Amino acid sequence: MACPENMFFLIGLFMSGVLVCFGRDLIVTMPDRLDGLTGSCVQIPCSFDVPEQHKDTFKSTILPSGVWIKGNPYFGGRPDRVIFNSSKLVNTYQGKITGNMSQKNCTTVFFNVTTNYTDKYYFRIESQPFRATDPDKSVEIDVRDLPSSPIITVSGEVKEGVPVSLNCSAVAPCPEHPPELTWTLRTQFTTGNQLQKNPNQTKSVLSMVTFTPSYLHHEQNITCTAVYPVGTSNKTTEHNMMLNVSFSPKNTSASISPADPVLVGSCVNLTCSSTANPPVTNFTWFKISEGKTTMVASGLSYTLNVTVGNGGLYYCEGRNSHGCGKSNEVQLAIKGQEETVNTMASGIAAGTLGALLLISLISLFVWRRNPxxxxxxxxxxxxxxxxxxxxxxxxxxxxxxxxxxxxxxxxxxxxxxxxxxxxxxxxxxxxxxxxxxxxxxxxxxxxxxxxxxxxxxxxxxxxxxxxxxxxxxxxx
Known part of the structure; x- marks a missing residue:
């Protein structure tokens, strides 16, 4: 096979009596990396193309054979690097080219892989009269005893009251035995396991759950578990994620210190608290007096020196970018005022009772006087x-x-x-x-x-x- 005349240098090795030039006589497309699971299989998505100057040679090839080389594309003097040849019945690695080579599909499956399979692999075509290897493209296979953890992704912001979808995906290195995915977040809007093709032609399993979050879901852990069938047993892995739910202020409350009635001139502190995500950025205080509500201060706390007119009901509001929350009402009582109020209430009650008794006596007297x-x-x-x-x-x-x-x-x-x-x-x-x-x-x-x-x-x-x-x- 002749090398192009415009190449500046030429490194040649006699491999099987043939001078090989280090140009790209074969263009292979496959993933850069694959994860494998001990005892399972590994599928390598693969396709190739032949440069224009070699297409006529490739077309004349009958029944092209696929070869996988481990570690290094140059196997001269190292025939052990050739771990699989589709034209042979016995190979170092048990596998199968599932793609149609005549249609330039070189997808291959290796069975019952072990951790010794971890390495880089190159693809080569060997057929008369066309033989070529792509030395610039390889796939790295990483075989482990435990499967890779699934990945959870969120479609958009997780906001209170707005439906959201969570996606869990797990790689399927052996599409014939894909993993089974389950969620800890129980909801009726959960899709089944779907085997899908990724942009790099690998396979993965996808499961999606759709729900409407509330503030109670905030910082709640959810888990997606992947169960891989391996022979007669299973291997399990999972991924945990804490939900970050945006919500308006909740559980807003106001407190007053001291809570007992105070003297005029005393110092009183009112404090507002609230739970929100993002946190509350603005606290506002209001006073209720004679049926009217008036804003009196802003801030997390409100401190005042008590005067006669400060007595009454107070509450606060917390606000963030998603809304606001109103607190309970607290009473600021001033010593002396509550006795006056109690005395007036007692006097009114006693007067009313006396009036009723007097009316009863008059009615009885009139009734007795008029037989x-x-x-x-x-x-x-x-x-x-x-x-x-x-x-x-x-x-x-x-x-x-x-x-x-x-x-x-x-x-x-x-x-x-x-x-x-x-x-x-x-x-x-x-x-x-x-x-x-x-x-x-x-x-x-x-x-x-x-x-x-x-x-x-x-x-x-x-x-x-x-x-x-x-x-x-x-x-x-």
Whole structure:
């Protein structure tokens, strides 16, 4: 094989009786590095191209063979460096070219690798009449007893209330036996394991979890675990990541020191605290007085010398770039004011109770002084359709046939009720009347209006000059 005439120097070695020139007669594309796992397989993505001046030679090649050289592309005098040749049945490394060489695909798989496989590897084509090696391109294979840890990535900022996706990827050096990925963050929005091709043609497994974070997720550890099947056992590795969630101020609280009532002129310190990410950049203090809210200060703490007008309710607000949070209300009490307030409250309560008691007594007195409210209605109800005589009258009412007492000079006009038995006015009782009396004595009620004050009143049995209204019941 002739070398280009424009090359400034030529280093040649007789390899298998052929002079090899150190030009790029073959252009190979493959990853710079691969990770392997002891006992598993390693797949090397590989493709090649032939320079224009050698394409005709390559086309005439029948059934090109692929060769892998370990450590150094120049194997003259070191045939042990050739660890695999696809044209041979027995090789140092058990493997297989899975790509179609006629289509310039040299992808190769090595089986049951060990830590001794760790090294650089070069690819070569050996076929008549075309033979070439790419000395400028190699792949470094690193075989370990434990698998590489998966990688967790976040798509965008993790912000409270905004859905976010976390991706976990793990290399799959042996695509025939890819790893299985699981999350410690439990959510129903988790995708299954997907085998995907990377830009360098290697394979990896991807799992994605989507959730809506809250401030409770901040600084929470999440883990993605990769389980690799190796023969009849498994090898496990994991990756931990602490979530950094941005959120508005939470658990904002205000405190006052001293908390007990203080004297005028004392020094009082109010302190505000809040949890936020990023931290709170602005604290503001407010006072509530007579139903109005007024901003009184700014800063993490608020110190004041107490005056009479400082008493009242206070609260604070914390704010960052994501929002604000309001604290609880704290009471600044001043000694002397609370006794006044308590005294006023006690006086109002006592006055109200006294007023209610006085109204009750007045109502009872009026009710007792006006017996018509309760006695008159009761006697009227008792007389309806009853044959028994009325046995009770008012205390100041005269009975029939007796002279009533004289009313007091200043006593107000009263209405008296009396029971008058007209059977006593009859001089002779007829048999029919006697029979009626036996069946039931009839009673008549009269309403007597006593108009004279301080004068002798006529007896009830003298009806001349007496203003009376007689209400006859029972058919009388």
């Amino acid at each position: 018509r409210l309760h006695d008159g209605l009761e006697r009227t109800d008792n007389s309806q359709g009853q044959n028994s005589p009325v046995g009770t009258v008012c205390a100041n009412q005269a009975t029939a046939g007796e002279e009533p007492e004289k009313p007091a000079v200043d006593q107000p006009e009263e209405i008296h009720y009396g029971e008058i038995d007209f059977s006593k006015r009859q001089t002779k009782e007829t048999p029919a009347a006697a029979q009626d009396r036996v069946q039931g004595q009839e009673s008549e009620y009269a309403e007597v209006n006593v108009t004279g004050r301080g004068a002798q009143e006529p007896p009830l049995n003298n009806l001349d000059g007496l203003y009376a209204q007689v209400n006859k019941t029972g058919g009388c």
